[in-house]
Amino acid sequence: MRRALVILASLGTILLFLLATASGNTSAFAKYYTILLSINGLMLLAMIVLVGVRMMQLVQKVKHKVFGSRLTLRMVLMFSLVAVLPGALVYTLSVQFLNRSIETWFDVRVEGALDRGLNLGHNAIDFQQNDLLRKARVIALEIHDENGTALLSRLTRLRDQIGVQEISLFDETGQTIAHIGNENAGLFPSIPDRNQLRQAQQGPLKQLEADTGQGLTMRVMMPVHDTGLSERTRILQLRQPVDHTLAADAELVEQVRADYKQLSQSRQGLKLIYSLTLTLALLMALLGAVALAIYLSDKLAAPLSVLAEGTRAVASGDYSQRQPVISRDELGILTHSFNRMTRQLADARSALEQHQAEQEAANAYLEAMLGSLTAGVMSFDDSWSLASANQSALRILAIEPLQLGSLPLQRWPELYPALMALCDEVMLGFAGREEHWQKSVEVADQKRILQIRGTRLAVGESRTGYLVVFDDITDLISAQRDAAWGEVARRLAHEIKNPLTPIQLAAERMELKLADKLDQPGKDLLSRNAQTIVKQVAALKQMVDAFRDYARKPTGKKKALDLRQLLSEVLVLYEAASVKYEDTTDSPLIVDGDATHLRQVIHNLLQNAQDAIHSQESGQTAEGAVRTPQICVRTEKTDKFARLVVEDSGNGFQPDILPRVFEPYITTKQKGTGLGLAIVKKIIDEHHGRIQAGNRETGGAWVRIDLPLAEE
Structure with missing residues (x-):
């Protein structure tokens, strides 16, 4: 913008100077004024385009609410107003003064004097022409009867008396009859044309002609009628040059009068020319002033825009902005203060970030510690809204914090009905005055037992909070119960197994010794009682073996085996039963396990299923469809587990x-020991697997086992 302004200002000054010079010089005006006017018009157009583009850019900035644009526009308008008002006043006065000056150049008295001088010259020439015409009449009267030699003598004498430069006599066709002249006359007469001859025959003719060698020449022609019988008409012509001084004066007056008339007729053009020159100068000056105003306004508003940009950067969190101090005025002081402020803010933010980093590290350590706990930890504010909870608490209670929101603990059962007992116990525990309390609660739908501990928290001076810590002790109680049952099973197996063999042997020996000594009814009674004892002993031995299996300690005989192959080996024994096998995977299911124990698991599950369908006769479902007794075995691969x-x-x-x-x-069996599924669960737990059971929607039961796949 600065370079464009300098170039346009230089070119505009030069072109305006040339235009003004051409306007004051007639020759220069005639040659170069139009070209200079066009060039100045193009320069004006270029300045209009430059100013227009800059103004449009400024208006667009104002529309887009660019900081500093309104101030720039206001300053441009003020500068433009300061330039336009004096310029318009000077232009108006200049135009009026110019018009008045041009009008004073053309005075009516001057024009009248020129007309009178021109008329005076014309009258003097007319007088000489009339005098020459009078002389022609005299000569015509003298020669109307003359012919031949007498005519020539008479014409010569008359020319000498009258003092005419040239006398010629023509017939009707223009043929020369006689020609007399002095030393200044030519050898041959100036022959009139046919039009002149025709006019001369009708009456006297006088003309003023411009002669190349002699200047203005008067020509007078008149008819000469014969008085004889022929009645022919001859044409007399007198030619006399006008006095050189009178001719020069008359020509000068006429030239000056013509020039004055031409100048008078072109005075409107002069007004237009000078008005255009003044208008171009004014417009170029005003546009230059506006362009300079835009440039100066941008320069003045630029530091404010820079500070605004820095302020936005600070507002967005960037405190590294440092603006250069380019002046020592108030703007420079403001820029220096801004830099000092950003430096202080950066230092304060660094200290705050360091403190926040330390606080976040402490919080992360605390969250990591709470997240690693298997116990659930929840904190509540004084309105019983959930403030925080670790992942173990969310997992154990199966709750979603986003669903709870600010819902108080008393209303949790609206979303999670199974937690009603838990919520009641927590509220009851904090209803007393004890600072710490401990209870056990069973979660209804999950059949889990939670050990809950609660304590009050002091949050500030006027607010209180509550901390609840709970553990899922279901597995612990189950392990304690399993250990107790295992101990009972070992003791029963030990105490019962020892006397069973002597009892069986004694019954068999008693039957053998006494059978021959009794009659037939007694013998039958003895045999029945002995067999009853033997069968009951065998049943007791089977029960003792089940106790032993349940109470046994886990073995370390595990190796990689294919669950699909093991299942196929077991299913061979159940070919007679209606067992349907579905395999959803094409790859082997390799697990680390004890083949004997896993085979026992499959046997127990298939035996339970077989007993279940044998106790259920074929019938219809609730929808009326026929239900056929059937066992379905399915294997599949899920994530890192083999599922059966x-x-x-x-x-x-x-x-x-x-x-x-x-x-x-x-x-639920009448003759069952109740240890089958317990033994299955114990074996699966020893293999670090998972087991679940449930009822089918279409009727029947299902048992699902997940065993970890062996690492390749």
């Missing part, structure tokens, strides 16, 4: 025993 699912179409588990189906001595 056994389903049957029996009666399923009773709802009251389903949560405790894997506990010892829980059974």
Whole structure:
């Protein structure tokens, strides 16, 4: 912008100077004024485009609310107003003064004097022409009867008397009859044309002609009529040059008058020319002033825009902005203060970030510590809204913090009905005055037992909070129960197994010794009683073996084996049963396990399923469809586990025993020991697997086992 202004100002000054010079010089005006006017017009157009583009850019900045644009526009308008008002006043006065000056150049008296001088010259020439015409009449009267030699003598004498330069006589056709002249006359007469001859025959003719060698020459022609019988008409012509001084004066007056008339007729053009020159000068000066105003306004508003940009950067968190101090005025002081402020803010933010980093590290350490705890930890504010909870608490209670929001603890059962007992116990625990309390609560739908501990928190001087810590002791209680049952099973196996063999041997010996000494009825009675004792002993031995299996310690005989192959080996024994096998994977399911124990697991599950379908006769479902007794075995691969699912179409588990189906001595069979599924769970736990049971929607039960896949 600065370079463009300098170039345009230089070119505009030069062009305006040349235009003004051409306007004051007639020759220069005639040659170069139009070209200079066009060049100045192009320069004006370039300045209009430059100023227009800059103004449009400024208006667009104002529309987009660019900082500093309104101030720049206001300053441009002020500078432009300061330039336009004096310029318009000077232009108006200059135009009026110019018009008045041009009008004073053309005075009516001057024009009248020129006209009178011109008329005076014309009158003098007319007088000489009339005098020459009078002389022609005299000569015509003298020669109207003359012919031949007498005519020439008479014409010569008359020319000498009258003092005419040239006398010529022509016939009607223009043929020369006689020609007399002095030393200044030519050898041959100036022959008139046919038009002149025709006019001369009708009457006297006088003309003023411009002669190349002699200047202005008067020509007078008149008819000469013969008085004889021929009645022919001859034409007399007199030619006399006008006095050189009079001719020069008359020509000068006429030239001056013509020039004056031409100048008078072009005075409107002069006004237009000078007005255009003044208008171009004014417009170029005003546009230059506006362009300079835009440039100066940008220069003045630029530091404010820089500070505004720095302020926005500071508002967005960038405190590294340092603006250069380019002046020592108030703007420079403001810039220096801004730099000092940003430096102080940067130092303060660095200290705050360091403190926040330390606080975040402490919080992260605390969160990591709480996250690594298996116990659930929850804190509540004084309105019983959840303030924080670790992942273990969310996992144990199966809750979503986003769903709870600011819902108080008393209203949690609206979203999670199974937590009603937990919420009641927590509220009851904090209802007393004890600072610390401890209780055990059972979660209804999950059949989990939680050990809860609560304590009050002091949050500030006027607010209180509550901290609840709980552990899932379901597995601990189950392990304690399993250990107790295992101890009972070992003691029973030990105490019962020892006397069973002597009892069986004594019964068999008694039957053998006494059979021959009794009659037939007594012998039959003895045999029946002895067999009863033997069968009951065998049943007791089977029960003792089950106790032994349940109470045994885990073995370390584990190796990699294919669960699919092991299942196929077991299913061979159940070919007679209606067992349907579904394999959803094409690859082997390799697990680390004890083949004997896993085979026992499959046997127990298939035997339970077979017993379930045998106790359920073929019938119809609730929808009326025929239900056929069937066992379905399915293997599949899920993530990092090999899954085995056994389903049957029996009666399923009773709802009251389903949560405790894997506990010892829980059974629905009339002759069952209740240790089958307990032994299965114990074996699966030893293999670090998972086991679940449930009822099918279409009727029957299912048992699902997940065993970890062996690492390749």
